[in-house]
Amino acid sequence: MTVFVPFQPQSRPVPGVLLGTLSLSAAQVADDAPAGTVIGSLLGKAPGSVVALVDAHSGAVALSGTDLVVGLSLPSAGEFQVTLRETLAGAMNSPRDTTLTIEVLPASEINPPQFDFSPVGDRVLALNTAIWTVSEVAGTLVPFDFAPAAERSAPIGSTIWTVT
Known part of the structure; x- marks a missing residue:
């Protein structure tokens, strides 16, 4: 009698494939920015990897593609941190968490008054x-x-x- 065992591929680390630290193209946002406003674009994401929010600071931010955007409500002026988790099958250090600091500034500092001549x-x-x-x-x-x-x-x- 022959017993067949179904093949189950194992995700093994691929030597030399490492996830780097994620960063943002910008990390400041106005305190009156509406939901969906882009804070910054993710930089350093590995091709084929998946990025998810682990800690979105109580819904202050969300991911939209490779952009970090304003979520439901921003905290008042100051700084807060969010944690992103990048996962890539076969990467030696997957999953990798990155904590980013976002600075919330008064709108007048980000968008100074413009002259209306x-x-x-x-x-x-x-x-x-x-x-x-x-x-x-x-x-x-x-x-x-x-x-x-x-x-x-x-x-x-x-x-x-x-x-x-």
């Missing part, structure tokens, strides 16, 4: 006519770089350039 009048202007006026910016003083060194901020509604 509105030209005043037509192409022909009278003397002492405002050319550009600062408007639609949060706060009362707005920094700018094209003024003389002594004046690098202006109250909202003030004239920056005047025809003389």
Whole structure:
């Protein structure tokens, strides 16, 4: 009598195949970023490997393909850590965990206020006519770089350039 035993392949480590440390292309996010906002793209992922979130800091982040994105709710400004697990059949050090630090910043630091310059009048202007006026910016003083060194901020509604 012959007994057949089904073949079951074993995943054996392949010499020289090692998983490296994962990193992110960026690790800062605004505290008001909506769910799905890309924080950064995964770097260092081995071809054919699978990456999963082991600790998503209570749903603060999620994976979308090879991007780490904002999850359901971000913590307030500060830092938090998430752990990713990369698995690759045959890699000597699989699975490999990597802990990444994400920094949550106030939105004003990530997306500083932008000038909303509105030209005043037509192409022909009278003397002492405002050319550009600062408007639609949060706060009362707005920094700018094209003024003389002594004046690098202006109250909202003030004239920056005047025809003389």
